[in-house]
Amino acid sequence: PRLALAPGLLHVPGYLDGAAQVRLRDALRETVRAAPLFTPRMPRTGKPFSVRMTNCGALGWVSDEGGYRYQPTHPVTGAPWPPMPDLVRAAWDDLAAYPHPPEACLVNWYEASAKMGLHQDRDEADLEAPVVSLSLGDTAIFRFGGTERKAPTRSIRLASGDAVVIGGPSRLVFHGIDRILAGSSTLLDAPGRINLTLRRVTPPA
Ligand code: MD5
Ligand code: FE
Secondary structure (H helix, E strand, O other), X not given: OOEEEEOOEEEEOOOOOHHHHHHHHHHHHHHHHHOOOEOOEOOOOOOEOOOEEEEEOOEEEEEEOOEEEEEOEOOOOOOEOOOOOHHHHHHHHHHOOOOOOOOXXXXXXXXXXXXXXXXXXXXXXXXXXXXXXXXXXXOEEEEEOOOOOOOOOEEEEEOXXXXXXXXXXXXXXXXXXXXXXXXXXXXXXXXXXXXXXXXXXXXXX
């Protein structure tokens, strides 16, 4: 089923079946071998995020004292990001309804205690393209509101295999992860959750 949470905000529970979740988990082990998880830091303050990250694809999202940005190389190793797994690319083609390929796949790695505060995703020059999210591992409590921070919010659970598509009038909604329900999945070898966000960064030529 595809559930419309708001105009342009679609939740697809169980988008990846169990076998696809295992394939993606195993592909991400290769991704992390090539591009180790790093701890992003807040602009200006340098306060570390509780979520660790890596990326695959041509561009990756990074954050440090200098700001948020997309760049073609890993901030610690300096190496180019590894390619997106085929399954990730196929999910974009299936869900995005956008006629250009994704350029960035941000991989967020949540330990059981990690969370992500309410924010907007606005570092992409192309805001016509949607963001496609895939979740693996423990269930997360995902909160979303409106395009103004003060708008009321709702929360839903995102479980292993779920997809979310964020586009159209919802592309700039505030959203975050309140908490992880440790032990809700056995897919990963430790409590925690992986979220992938597939994005178009630059307007198509
Ligand atoms: C996560 N990731 O689960 C969250 C939410 C991020 C991020 O917010 O920026 O990496 S995934 C669902 C999502 C992604 C992008 C936008 C919106 C939801 N949204 O506008 O509702 O790690
Ligand atoms: Fe976000």
